[in-house]
Amino acid sequence: MKYRDLQIQTQREAPNNARTEGFSFLVRAGYLTRENVPTQLGEIALNYLRYLSNAVDFVSYLSLPTISNSNEIYFPIASGSIEVAHCPACKYTERLELARFTKTTLPQEEQLPLEKVLTLDCNTIESLANFLGIPKEQTAKALMYTRISDGKFIFVVVRGDMQASEAKLKAQVSEVRAATAEEILSVGAAAGYASAIGLKEALIVVDDLIPASNNLVAGANESGWHLKNTNYGRDYSAEIVADLIQAKAGDACVECGNPLSVLSVIVLANNPEYNFENILLALAETHHDDKGLTLPHPAAPFDVYLMQVPGKELDTRTKAEELYSELQHAGISVLFDDRDERAGVKFNDADLIGCPVRVTVGEKALKEGMVELKLRKVKENQLVAIENIVEKTKSILN
Numbered sequence: 001m002k003y004r005d006l007q008i009q010t011q012r013e014a015p016n017n018a019r020t021e022g023f024s025f026l027v028r029a030g031y032l033t034r035e036n037v038p039t040q041l042g043e044i045a046l047n048y049l050r051y052l053s054n055a056v057d058f059v060s061y062l063s064l065p066t067i068s069n070s071n072e073i074y075f076p077i078a079s080g081s082i083e084v085a086h087c088p089a090c091k092y093t094e095r096l097e098l099a100r101f102t103k104t105t106l107p108q109e110e111q112l113p114l115e116k117v118l119t120l121d122c123n124t125i126e127s128l129a130n131f132l133g134i135p136k137e138q139t140a141k142a143l144m145y146t147r148i149s150d151g152k153f154i155f156v157v158v159r160g161d162m163q164a165s166e167a168k169l170k171a172q173v174s175e176v177r178a179a180t181a182e183e184i185l186s187v188g189a190a191a192g193y194a195s196a197i198g199l200k201e202a203l204i205v206v207d208d209l210i211p212a213s214n215n216l217v218a219g220a221n222e223s224g225w226h227l228k229n230t231n232y233g234r235d236y237s238a239e240i241v242a243d244l245i246q247a248k249a250g251d252a253c254v255e256c257g258n259p260l261s262v263l264s265v266i267v268l269a270n271n272p273e274y275n276f277e278n279i280l281l282a283l284a285e286t287h288h289d290d291k292g293l294t295l296p297h298p299a300a301p302f303d304v305y306l307m308q309v310p311g312k313e314l315d316t317r318t319k320a321e322e323l324y325s326e327l328q329h330a331g332i333s334v335l336f337d338d339r340d341e342r343a344g345v346k347f348n349d350a351d352l353i354g355c356p357v358r359v360t361v362g363e364k365a366l367k368e369g370m371v372e373l374k375l376r377k378v379k380e381n382q383l384v385a386i387e388n389i390v391e392k393t394k395s396i397l398n
């Protein structure tokens, strides 16, 4: 392809809306508009990735620091809108809301009798634990929903120090919405002071840690009152006992016990679909230096950036055109900078666009039958005899 045909627009300055360096260089190199829309060059890069994706496991050829599970491939990036739990030790990786972890049970206590206590203005776990002078682990947190499909009231109990995962709950009971004040009253619960004890017509779902936690403080279903020493099995039971808790950083990995990290990511593949825009961003994020993109050979849409520097005595343009056909005939993809720009402008653009190899036809070298070859990631140029340039390029790319 020729530079002018692609109407490539490079930019000297980073766009002021750039959240990451990779996005900034994709805009500056003319792959994307500032509004994150692929340009003609961007479409070529994306189509090339689509073509590459016919190969099995192609993301692994792109030299990206990905993490994955059997369903999805992720790229960690601070601006990512999705969070995953990841174990650096055994590589266990799962979307945070579905990630499993090993819970720590409290030491088993003997079950004590229920005791009703006045707890005015204690309608949060925080205020309740403070008021009673107990750790949050000694409380039961209630969450109340209504199932969308049949209007069933869903009463959820998790330990007070833990965060419930709505995704894990939905996996058990299907889609739910928050219960209304009216619905809460109708099952006999009291908002802020609710427990599963004595409810009418509610589907009770408890986290699997609840049956192993004795003597929890829970609501008395009466405003201003709580019950001490509630015990699952003795005071109430549930239709469903399952893992309902959202993992957090530092929780123990379910596979190996090491602490989990929480990472922001973008999704590169959701089996069997690829997200090529995200893969292009991941490439730019991973492969750049302070001058521009440094795309590796299998990922770059063009292997060679070919340019000529106008000469005073020799016709470098015609020679460059010849090389352009020769390289292409050899199966090498070439971006030919066919503009009448100064060498410096072209060098800068070559660095921004990031093809693995740059070939320059200049008068001085051409007089000796040579052209200049430079690898994007190497500082020095080398002179190569024109008749060897195709072979030389091929050997570099292999």
Ligand SMILES: [Zn+2]
Binding pocket: 087, 088, 089, 090, 091, 092, 253, 254, 255, 256, 257, 258
């Ligand atoms: Zn692990």
